[in-house]
Amino acid sequence: MGNRIITISREFGSGGRTIGKLAAEKLGIPCYDQEIIAKIAEESGLAEEYIKERGEYMPSSSWIANALSARSIGGLANEDQLWSSQCKVIMDLAQKGPCVIVGRCADHILRDDHELLTVFIHAPKEKRAERIVRVYGESDVSIEKRLKDKDKRRKAYYQLYTDTEWGVANNYDVCLDSASIGIEKCADLLVELYKGMK
């Protein structure tokens, strides 16, 4: 079996990325998150902004209709190229050694080749809303709309590419409510579980 890897799926604003970074620091292994975007850009030739926007999120429904129709006539959408580069970059990173990978369907991409601790981090909407305003600041769009939109598109993206349901407990080794448990404690639990992996 390959390397021991923690993959973190997370709801927007749940602090999943922070938990991943903290756990990685405590374990002395790298945590890949934003770095992945630059690598995918290099691999695919696509713009970083595009990758950031489309690498985890499903676009609008009108776009999907176009993409499906493009596929059906044999066209290769940028999204397919993005997915294939994303898989390659994540597999390469995983191959390098033990690490934490945040988002981007890494749990699905690496499931056959490495020893995974698959994690889902979530929190109640009102707690995530508070955190988003604190961490990312206000925006013109209401916080409810931002949350709903991001969650919906992330879920749809995950489902399309992995054929697995996002946020359903059975699909992860461990799911944690970061609001009730606390960010630091979540990281500690992941460290403990990671160390306990045979």
Added chain:
Amino acid sequence: MGNRIITISREFGSGGRTIGKLAAEKLGIPCYDQEIIAKIAEESGLAEEYIKERGEYMPSSSWIANALSARSIGGLANEDQLWSSQCKVIMDLAQKGPCVIVGRCADHILRDDHELLTVFIHAPKEKRAERIVRVYGESDVSIEKRLKDKDKRRKAYYQLYTDTEWGVANNYDVCLDSASIGIEKCADLLVELYKGMK
């Protein structure tokens, strides 16, 4: 706020009950599981066998149709009586002091009055099948059918009475895969989380 209580929802064969008992032992608090049945029988006058069969499981679809029609003409089904006794017994037990309660929608019943650590224990089908045969022995019904039937009815029951989706990560503080993490380790994690509750 009331007492600190661990509620355990679990897939059939996942070892959730064993995890609850272990965690309770380590914490020196009671774990309520089968005991609840006798108490509900006393409270409701219903037979223990009936409570065992119907207290967590949705009956067949033809029964539901009958029950709904009985309700719509103002009849009080045994199931309603069972649910109301179950709520009372669980609320009384929770009132006594800190404890672990396995199954029976305790997370929902106690959500407003106590400080809960809500837990969902699951495991892949093949691991649960192995465990069921080991713990409960063989039966005439195939293991696949037993698993499917129990899961489906437990899920439907939970949904009917709580209006919340069973096994969806967001509805619990912590969800654990008992097969990948191990029964003993799951219990240790719950003990740690319980002790960390403010």
